[in-house]
Every structure is written in structure tokens, then in C-alpha cells.
Amino acid sequence: MLKIFKLSNYNKRALIGGIIAAIFTGFGAFALGSISGYEAKELIKSSLSGFIMLCNTIVLASATILALLLTLISVSSGTKTNLNKSHYKHVILIAKIDTIxxxxxMIIFQFFNLPVTESENVPTEWYAYIYYSTLVISSILSGGLISVVLMLFNAVTSIIKVVGLGIEDHPILLKKEDEQENKKNED
Structure with missing residues (x-):
């Protein structure tokens, strides 16, 4: 999947940060050891509201980040300096991962909103699998959101350096040679 996206060093670091966060939070959950179906059912009852709240928070944060990307594009296009295509591709990558x-x-929120612990048709041994799946899923979703936020931080930092601080040799700036080639292609 990573070959689909051409990743810069900033993006690689952001994704690695998200993966590390997912592993760290997931490891903490599995350090508890194995549990029986009845114990898992009780743990699900006590932790499901927090899991649903986490999913809800991630949905809201992701939607907000997508809206903020429009602001980032507006600031990027409104600058006097010309930015190269890699900056806009970086923003597209953030939008893709954020949308995923x-x-x-949203799907997991809807799925786990079902009253699983109230059902009498669910075999007791399934509760352990359901409990561990909520832990794994929450770790993955948290890691994904952390990656998106780190990537957004990199994009915003680049814009601040170019627009606010006036750094003229930043990698997101269109080079003079590229500008001349674009003018030739337009004619």
C-alpha cells in the first residue's frame, strides 16, 4: 500500500510515528494476558462507551482536518511565491489517508454501536475476540489519526517557513528552472 503513495521523508516519519503509536497502545492492551469470555463480556460493557467515543472523536477530527486542508490550499495558492507540485501532492496524500x-x-462506530453484550445469541467465547478486536481497532485508528496530524503539521510548518518566514530555498518552492519550463509548456 505504501508504494501507491510516493512518500517523502516527512511522510515516512509521520507514518512511522503513527505505527509506533498503534503498536505502543496495542501492546499495552495485550499485556493484560488472556481472558475468559465472561471476563471479556464485562470488560466490553465497561469499555465500549469509551471505544465508541474514540470512534466518534476520530470521525469529527478527520472531518475537521479535511476542512482545514481547504484552508491550507487557500493559503498555499494565495501566496506570492510559487509552490511546486510536491506540496500539493503532499496535501492530496494527507486528504487520502484522512478520508480512509x-x-x-465511521463504519467501526456503526458496527460496534450494536448492543452485542445485550444479545443472548452471541456465544460466550466470542466476547474475548470482540474485546481484543476493539483494542486492535482502537490502536490502528489512533495511529492513523496521529499519522494524519503529523503529516498536516509538516505541511503547515512548510507553509509557515515559506510564507511567514520568507525562506527562499525550501523544497516546496518552485525552482527558477521549473518556472521557465512551465512557461514553455504553456506557450
């Missing part, structure tokens, strides 16, 4: 996290959190 948004859709996944």
Missing part, C-alpha cells in the same frame, strides 16, 4: 481514517472510524 474517517470512513474506517
Amino acid at each position: 481514517v474517517f470512513v474506517a472510524a
Whole structure:
């Protein structure tokens, strides 16, 4: 999947940060050891509201980030300096990953909103699998959102350096040679 996206060093670091966060939070959950179906059912009852709240928060955060990306594009296009295509591709990548996290959190939110612990048709041994799946899913969703936020931080930092601080040799700036080639292609 990572080959689909051409990743810069900033993006690689952001994704690695999200993966590390997912592993760290997931490891903490599995350090508890194995539990029986009845114990898992009780743990699900006590932790499901927090899991649903996490999914809801990730949905809201992802939607907000998508809206903020429009502001970032507006600031990027409104500058006097010309930005290269890699900056806009970076923003597209953020939007893609954020949308994936948004859709996944929404689907999982709906799925786990079912009253599983109230059903009498669910075998007791399934509760352990359901409990561990909520832990794994929450770790993955949290890691995904952390990656998106880190990528957004990198994009915003780049814009601040170019627009606010006036750094003239930043990698997101269109080079003079590229500008001349674009003018030739337009003619």
C-alpha cells in the first residue's frame, strides 16, 4: 500500500510515528494476558462507551482536518511565491489517508454501536475476540489519526517557513528552472 503513495521523508516519519503509536497502545492492551469470555463480556460493557467515543472523536477530527486542508490550499495558492507540485501532492496524500481514517472510524462506530453484550445469541467465547478486536481497532485508528496530524503539521510548518518566514530555498518552492519550463509548456 505504501508504494501507491510516493512518500517523502516527512511522510515516512509521520507514518512511522503513527505505527509506533498503534503498536505502543496495542501492546499495552495485550499485556493484560488472556481472558475468559465472561471476563471479556464485562470488560466490553465497561469499555465500549469509551471505544465508541474514540470512534466518534476520530470521525469529527478527520472531518475537521479535511476542512482545514481547504484552508491550507487557500493559503498555499494565495501566496506570492510559487509552490511546486510536491506540496500539493503532499496535501492530496494527507486528504487520502484522512478520508480512509474517517470512513474506517465511521463504519467501526456503526458496527460496534450494536448492543452485542445485550444479545443472548452471541456465544460466550466470542466476547474475548470482540474485546481484543476493539483494542486492535482502537490502536490502528489512533495511529492513523496521529499519522494524519503529523503529516498536516509538516505541511503547515512548510507553509509557515515559506510564507511567514520568507525562506527562499525550501523544497516546496518552485525552482527558477521549473518556472521557465512551465512557461514553455504553456506557450
